[in-house]
Amino acid sequence: MFDSVTFKALHSALDGLAARQRAVANNIANVNTPGYQAQRVSFEDALAESVRRGDGVVVARTQLSLEPTRQDGSNVNLDTETLSNIDTVLRYQFATQAMDGQFSSIRTALRWS
């Protein structure tokens, strides 16, 4: 029940989104740090592939952004980071609601007697 693909996939998604939220916070914190390279967290493609295989467990990968840098050697884009930040909050809420739905079905099943 708790090791179903859905549970594992939602768990991986929540972990990945939380990691992205950290990376974005770190990028915005270093928006004026000379030489700082933005971090990018990816897990969606790997997660889709893993779910297709019937597994659902992935670990988010963090890579450095290869976008062109400004004159001070930093490549943080405040607008893209802000959008990614908002997007991640919404996706996280989406995933928590789905997780909540899973638990709520289990609770319904438990009540049935």
Add this chain to the structure above:
Amino acid sequence: MTFDAIGIAGSALSVNRKWLDAISDNIANVNTARRTDEAAFQARYLQVEAGEGTSGVYVKADLYGSAEGRLSYQPGHPLADENGMVRMPDIDMAEQMSALIIAQRAYAANAAVVDRARETYLAGLQIGRS
């Protein structure tokens, strides 16, 4: 940790606050005259560095501007030497003002990140509630 985002944005808030402090100190002393045999008031700059991994940002060192400053002819000044010169700090007001705006905007951007990290955190607390 899962919810470090608040702390990461917090480290940036404190770096930007320190930067704002340094800038306002520099602007406040833009007309601070010294004797010609003394060092001029030196503008303070922050050297910042990204923390290891996702641990935010921190101030690595304080750097100081020119101690030579520039000499100014003010014969009526009580600190003037026999040639009527005093030593003024070499602070570029336009540079300080633009740095002030950059620091202020960065502070606001990070304050917004704190808000959104909190929203994420609250969503996490809702699991298993309904």
